[in-house]
Amino acid sequence: MRKLLSSHTVEARLFAVLLLMVVGLSLATDTFLTVANLTSLLNNNSVNLIWAVGLLVVLVAGGIDISFAVAASVVQYLTAQILGYVGGGNWVLGFLIAGSIGLGLGLINAALIHGFKIVSIVITIATFNAFFGLLMFFTKGRSIYTLPDWWVDRIFLFEYQSASGVWSELHLSVAVMVACLVATAFFINRTTTGRQLYAFGDNPEGARRAGINIALMQAIAFGWCGLMAGIGGLMQVNIAKEVVPNALYGRELDVLAAVVLGGARLGGGKGTVFGCVLGVLFVAITQNGLNLLGVSPFAFQMIIGATILVAISTSNVKIDLSSWFKPKSGQQSRRVDQ
């Protein structure tokens, strides 16, 4: 455990801060630590978490994806069209369609990045604009409200009525989120392909010389991210009960901030699913806490922005208690020796 914490310091610290926040908010408000609040926190953040682990895989492989949130919007629109064409469908078909379209959009990113040898941030900013532009062109900005019943009906995994009569429930999206998290964690930690992704992100030239298939790595990373974008898009419709073309625009940066906050390295080779969970929850609980504490909603973005800034900029500061007790001069000479 100690070794785990020492090699994942960002996660360990964020976990400690998050615990403090949870304890603080539980004491400061009587609404935070309630079943209703906690379940709604999970419901509201399940889609972000699905996207977060998708983006994590890309970051681990040394890339970045700006386009996944609008890709999810494209998935929603195309899925709605296809389902309308086949006359309704069901969840299985929904997952198949949304998953394949998402995967396809991710593979487009991978093909462009690998084919033209252009860094992923440039390509995905371009596809972000292209996806969104095409979507707005074909939808003319109109939302879709007539959707199959199965898609917009709530499926509850858990229901609970408190003594005061407040209903709390967990949605299907939470179960899908957990499945995506477990699948991603297993994939990147336990399989040879997952470890190759880390190796590729850590040292692309070293990976190439070790015989790792670079094109395949890009395809897998962006394909996985696209798949998660598709699944997240599908679940977001289940929550919102409508397809609004520009609803997800801008969500990519929230998710990116949360994932980086959770210890994923923008240079590649580093990051964990647990860190993603912590990062997303950190942002969510900060916002939730401000809300419960009665802070003006207009101040939210400012405070959250500042919190992320502090968290990210202090995550590299080494806290080494033992060094406080050592003489100053000894440290200096050691630094010079290196």
Add this chain to the structure above:
Amino acid sequence: MHPKDEKYALRMKNVSKRFGGVQALDKVAMEVKAGEVHCLAGENGCGKSTLIKIVTGVYEPDDGTEIEVFGERISSNSPTKARAKGIAVIWQDLALFPHMSVAENIGIDELVGGRPRVAQFKSIKTRAQGVMDRLGVSLDLDAPLSSLPIAQRQVVAIARSLMSDARLVFMDEPTASLTQSETDALLAIVRNLSADGVAVVFVSHRLAEVLDIAERVTVVRDGKLVGVYPTEGMSQSRLGELMTGHMLESEVRARDKTGSDIMLRVTGLSRQDQFENVSFDIKRGEIVGITGLIGSGRTELAHALIGMTRTDQGTIELDREVVRPRNIREAIAKGIAYVSEDRLTLGLVQPQPIADNTVTSVLDKILGSVGLISSQKKNDLVDGWIERFSVKIGETSDAVSTLSGGNQQRVVLAKWLATNPKLLILDSPTVGVDVGARAGIFHIVRELADEGLAILLITDEITEAFYNADRIFHMADGRLQAEYDPHQTSVQQLEERVYA
């Protein structure tokens, strides 16, 4: 010539490789016996790396190339196939994965190739431990690689090659960034491997090391085979001549400068925990060498001279004027230039024109009337330096990357000399530089000294100080221990003192 019972790890004939218009390799042949330590020697760009990349399947050789690995003819090659045949390569940059664990780095080849599957971390760890035991080292297998110093990462790279049961290991410049004691430890491991039946092909610019470790040496020059020689009876200067194709000066060039004016006088300079009571002087036109191990305080002394760090006691006099630079800009303004160890190889912006690279240190001197860069002044300055250093170029607007290594180093020196220094400090100027280019660098340095520049040469290669400096100081434990006149001493004597 080749007795039948001799087992060869590698036999190559007619190895050719053309890149566009450049014949990188022209019918090169090489043979490595099983369990032999063999050295592949040649200057940068002679085709060594291309040769290694062909054997290890990174490059496809041209038609006519014949390669036999452990008696087996190789028709098609790839990194994975080469590895399966027992060939491993330890690249100069190690090609390891800093954020992954030591165990995963050692076992990375187990995670690559074949069908996607669940990674067997337990068996990787057990086998990695076995390899460590075989090498006689112990490392924390769970620690991230980035937590290890470079010498231990080298060991990880060797362990990795043994994981895949390599019987022919290529090592590309393995000692370039190691200290002497780390090098010794590495060479001991190489000897163990060889005793274990593993053939090692060793590439190094440090000729002393090559002659020490290898049984035979294959010399390549300009893509062609020069010959294969036993290291027994071979001298460093002879090997250098074979590599460069021309005679290398190997005579002591120290001159007596006692009559000249003093350019730099350092008196009783001290800085807590780094160096103590350092006093010496450098005359106009004199090259003074300071040699000592890493940690002896030599680099720290240089940092103090150029104002990167403060001194506690003592004075620095430059050209009869007491100077106390508070930062590097002040030091440059006073006439001190410091070329640090990586500057000769990394001090250039490769894709930028030669002209722009030359003037980066003196942008304030080429400003026109309105405070913008005057292209007239810039061109005059650049042309002056190009001529003076006889840098072979096409146009000053060509990218620096089009120049040969030696000419690039001239550009770097020109950049620093454009600041018009009185004292030039060179810190380990030839780390990672091959033998031919080294001679070129010191040729320039000698010219600069002849023009009246005082030069402080800091190096841990004793031969370098011995052949190039007018006087040598040995530094250890933060003090100047003794002064030597190269005419009155020998490399052996100096080495005994420094490594004692």
